[in-house]
Amino acid sequence: MYDAENTYKPWHQLSLLVDEADPKKIIAYLESINPADTALAVSRLGVETQSKLLTLLSPKDAAEVIEDISDTQAADIIEELSPREAAAILEELDSDHVVDLLGELDAEDGNAIIQHMSPEDAQEARQFLQFAPDTAGGLMISEFLDFRSYQTVQDVLDDFQANHDEYVHYDVQYLYVTDDSNRLEGVLRMRDLLFPKRQTELGQLMIRNPYKISADATLEELSNFFEEHSLFGVPVVDCDNKLLGLVLPEALEEAEQERSVHQFLGLSGIIGGEEFRSMPLFARSGRRLSWLSLNIVLNIIAASVIAMYQDTLAAAIALAVFLPMVSDMSGCSGNQAVAVSMRELSLGLLRPTELLRVLAKEAGVGIANGAALGLLLAAVAYIWKGNIYLSLVVGTALAINTLVAVCLGGSLPLLLKRLKLDPALVSSPLLTTVTDMCGFFLVLSFASMVLDKL
Amino acid sequence: MYDAENTYKPWHQLSLLVDEADPKKIIAYLESINPADTALAVSRLGVETQSKLLTLLSPKDAAEVIEDISDTQAADIIEELSPREAAAILEELDSDHVVDLLGELDAEDGNAIIQHMSPEDAQEARQFLQFAPDTAGGLMISEFLDFRSYQTVQDVLDDFQANHDEYVHYDVQYLYVTDDSNRLEGVLRMRDLLFPKRQTELGQLMIRNPYKISADATLEELSNFFEEHSLFGVPVVDCDNKLLGLVLPEALEEAEQERSVHQFLGLSGIIGGEEFRSMPLFARSGRRLSWLSLNIVLNIIAASVIAMYQDTLAAAIALAVFLPMVSDMSGCSGNQAVAVSMRELSLGLLRPTELLRVLAKEAGVGIANGAALGLLLAAVAYIWKGNIYLSLVVGTALAINTLVAVCLGGSLPLLLKRLKLDPALVSSPLLTTVTDMCGFFLVLSFASMVLDKL
Structure with a gap:
């Protein structure tokens, strides 16, 4: 199959240009492709070629490359440079x-790296x-300005003219x-x-006691602020x-976006930061394994319930x-409740203290969906084996376990948040372990009661 | 336990004020609390109280309430109003x-609703x-302006003065x-x-052939555009x-944020839009159940492998x-690979056609983590039962199934994207079914081979 998209490999071209070691050609090439392709091309180069690329370019040009790639990747490349080279590049970036x-x-x-930055930049970075x-x-x-x-207004306009080259990169709407x-x-x-005369002093024009925010304000407080006041910063x-600095609404949205990505990756078991396939195998495998190892321990604990009921x-x-059907299905039901709680918490529609509300609301869903799924599974069991007791055992177990799972899943993010633990990382493994144990226990203990009929 | 946070319930106060039916008091109260509390208070009101609230307020004030709450919730309330009332409120919102x-x-x-809007607004909405x-x-x-x-510059300044009240809500940096x-x-x-003289014509000042984007440009194209050009719109x-309109970088970031939220919810089995616990039980339970019902069918298919090997x-x-340990662990490994592929795809670091790259990269992780987890499980089995054959069967099955799971998990988002299916919704159920089946099959077929030694 011929696939045009597949044949365009900007990293080959970039790699050849780095070998040629002609910064002008490299810049011309990077300017000819879009930032996403720059990010793609740079990410596919080997570590040595990446370092060579950044050292070949002027710090200013290198900073532009850094801006196109993700922070995780940029940090990996920066680590390979000498602190002096890294500092020169960092000085060209926004604070x-x-x-x-x-x-x-x-x-x-x-x-x-900070030690090799100019004294002002170093102080700012430390601060x-x-x-x-x-x-x-x-x-x-x-x-900011x-x-x-x-x-006076004239002073400001003169300052604008004098510092035009610097200010042109400022994303600032206010003085x-x-x-x-x-x-x-x-x-x-x-x-x-x-509109005012050019000799007017700023003191006469300014809005006094402007809106401001404390340096330790949280994402939620910033989000509230920008929802309440539609300002550019x-x-x-x-x-x-x-005055320490300026927060732009974009920075807030970026931080909220990062939080969503973190939740998404955390729930999927990618922890300790982003993973890209351009990273070394050892790092990727090790980080994934650290999460899996915890999980297998939890799995062993859950499965030990089966070991206790081997005779049954x-x-x-x-x-x-x-057994796996009851535990899997309950896990799925519980994870739905986890997701709803995490969303409501991050939107401020639920407070970490409102456990009773969640339990009341989830109990309704748990009873309805537990009954529906339990009946379905009971029907499947009856059709397969024609044994009403078997079908009662598995149907009832799934119904009860669904109720347990949604109540637990809905509550876990609230409890974890109050314990200052990260719901994105901890909810799912904890939930699965408990619903597995509970599911196995329900099926096997109900079965023990009617063993002679099965 | 006394908990101050728990005792502050803005929806009680709001509900009382709606009963009093005094719009001034309602406005005064809503202005005294922050937007997050407005959102919380409104979301906790009953459907009838919500409608009554919006009809009591002027359309302008009602629009401000609508701006504070999520689109999903706003739409639910708007649906309860008459089209005329809804149209009046919508006319006060940004396009x-x-x-x-x-x-x-x-x-x-x-x-x-559109039919009750003013002709210009209706035409714009349809467009x-x-x-x-x-x-x-x-x-x-x-x-936009x-x-x-x-x-001339003077014409523009005159226009600004004349339309100050309207433009003050515009979030626009360009003419x-x-x-x-x-x-x-x-x-x-x-x-x-x-700086220019006030009689200068705009034609002399303007930048010709400005950057622009086509109405059908995708999120990726917009994202590339704003990365390449740091513009305010x-x-x-x-x-x-x-000229049709103006895209602000905030709108793009919001859309990207929505995509992350959609991925997060989709992977957790919340499909068909957001779920809030203020929605009716029937709607919440039904939507969750529709996804679970599909899942239970997939689970039955997977579990049928066990049924075939009952004698073993x-x-x-x-x-x-x-059995559940091997299938659960492989599911976890596979979901990690799904998440990495989905992130790389949305960052443009991976193309949907690069299946071989993903397979090569995941095979490495699969072999390393499969070996590690397989050894761990084999050790657990040996310690528990002291039977080397049992330990070989489960260890090898987990090792192979881990390799299968990460290769499949890494590839699925690419394949689904090429088939125009949503990886966030489809990857996980499909992956789990296959890894469950494969895991059960590996354990039980290996066991059949050495059944007399187990």
């Missing part, structure tokens, strides 16, 4: 991107790294006014400069009202067909 | 929000609804210049108006270069303990 990358490196590598990634401090950028209240101690006094929108201040099972071997 | 809401309603309800939700046309807004090239047939000619940034044109199992009942 929030620098912090994201440093956050992916281990502390030692990060410090080595920004103090904040947790999912707080206003962790999301803010330092690329601040002036003093005694400066902030600070006092001599850098405390936030007011804000102006760009458009507020259009919010200034971040410390406890002394000193041997006496009615048909039950063996139903 | 992309209107389209999102109409998209959640069934076609008949949507049309009834916007033509586009698929995940395209530039589906994400664009109609709130366009002028003609012969208009677009169109010809008399509405074809896009150029673009200006707001700041381009700061991109104009959307039809095939005649006529009866002869070596210890195997029954290992």
Whole structure:
């Protein structure tokens, strides 16, 4: 089968150009393809070729390549460079991107790089790294414009002209006014400069006591803020009202997107960060195995219930067909409830304390779906074996276990959140273990009661 | 246990105020709480109280309530209103929000509402609804500013002053210049108006042939565009270069976020849209059950393998303990590979045609993790029963089944994407069925070969 899409392999071309070691040709090529293809091409190069690519380019050009690829991959490549080379590239990136990358490196590598940055950039990086990634401090950028209240519109316009090359990269819609101690006094929108006389002082134009947010504000608080006020950014201040940075709504959306991805990967058993197939086999296999090893231990615990009832099972071997069905189906039902709770929690439609509400709501679904699935399985069992007792045993077990699974699945994210554990990582293995054990126990203990009829 | 958080129930207060039927008090109360609490309070009201709330408020105020809650919930409430009331509220919303809401309603309800909108708004809504939700046309807004090239800076400033109240809600950084047939000619940034003389015509200031994007551009194309050009928005044109709307980067990020949420919910078996516990039991239970019913059929198919080997199992009942373990563990390994493929696909780091690459990469992980898990399970079996044959049977079965599961899990999202099926919904049930069948078959057929030694 001929497939045009398959034959276009930008990484071959890029690899050849890196071998030629002509930065101009490399830049020309990267500019000719789109950022997604740049990301694809760079990710498929070997580690050595990746390092060589970044060192061949000027720090500014290398920074543009870094911007096109994911943080996880960028950090892997940065680690291979000398701290001096890495620092030169990082200085060309936006402050929030620098912090994201440093956050992916281990502390030692990060410090080595910071030591090679210019004193101001190094100080800024150290300051920004103090904040947790999912707080206003962790999301803010330092690329904002601040002036003093005694400066005039003309001063601002002159400053714009003088610093045009720098400001053109700023994604900023507001001017902030600070006092001599850098405390936030007011804000102006760009458009507020259009109408007044050019000698007007900013102090007369600015909105005093502007909206602001504390550096330790959480994603939820930021999300509330931007829902309440449709602004292009919010200034971040410390406890002394000193202006630290600016959080853009995009940064918040990106953080929320990362949280969804984290939930998705965590529920699937990909933990400790993203996995890309360009990573070394050892790293990929090891990280997956660490999660699987925990899981197999939980599986052994669950299966030990079967071991206790071996005699029952041997006496009615048909039950063996139903054991995995009862446990799998309950696991599925429980995971549905986990997902609904996690969504409601992250949307703020459910509080971690509202356990009773969840139990009441899930009990309804559990009884309805348990009855439906139990009847279905009972019917299957009866058609297959024609034994009403077998069909009662497996149907009742599935019905009860579905109820247990949805109540537990709905509650687990709330309990884990209150225990400060990550529901995305812990809910599913815990749920499956309990529903497996409970499912095996229900089927086999009901069966023991009517063993002579099976 | 006393819990302050638990005692604050904004929906009680809101419900009382709706009963009092005093819109001013309701507005005052909603303004005193944050949007997340508004969303929470509204979602907990009964259907009748929700409708009463919206009809008590002015359409403008009702629209603000609608903006605070999720589209799924908003659509549920809108459905309960008369088309006339609904239309009045929708006219107060941004165009992309209107389209999102109409998209959640069934076609008949949507049309009834559109018929009660003003002719211009109705035409716009019909036009916007033509586009698929995940395209530039589906994400664009109609709130943009366009002028003609012969208009002057003064004309624009006069227009700003005259329409200040309307434009203040516009989230727009650019002015677009169109010809008399509405074809896009150029673009200006707001700041381009700061320096020139006020009599300058826009035609002299504008950037000609601006970046633009076609209405049928996909999320990937938009994502590429905004990565390549850091702009505050991109104009959307039809095939005649006529200006249709504006896509903001926020709209793109929101769409990408929705995709992640959809993947997360889909993998957990929540299909057909979001589920909130405020929805009626019947709807929640029914939607979950529709997915579970498919799953139980797949489970029956998988378990039928055990039924075929009942004699083997009866002869070596210890195997029954290992059957669910082998199938569960392989399912987990396979789901890890599914998640990695889905992430790589959505980041553009993997193409749907690159099956061989995935197989090669997953085979490595499958062999490494299969060997590790197989050895672990073999050790457990030997410690428990002291039978080397049993331990060989279950260890080898798990090792091989892990390899099968990761290769299949890694490939499934690619195959499903090429078949235009949704990997988030289909991968996991399909994978689990195959790995269950294969796991049961491997354990029981290996066991049959050495049955006299078990």
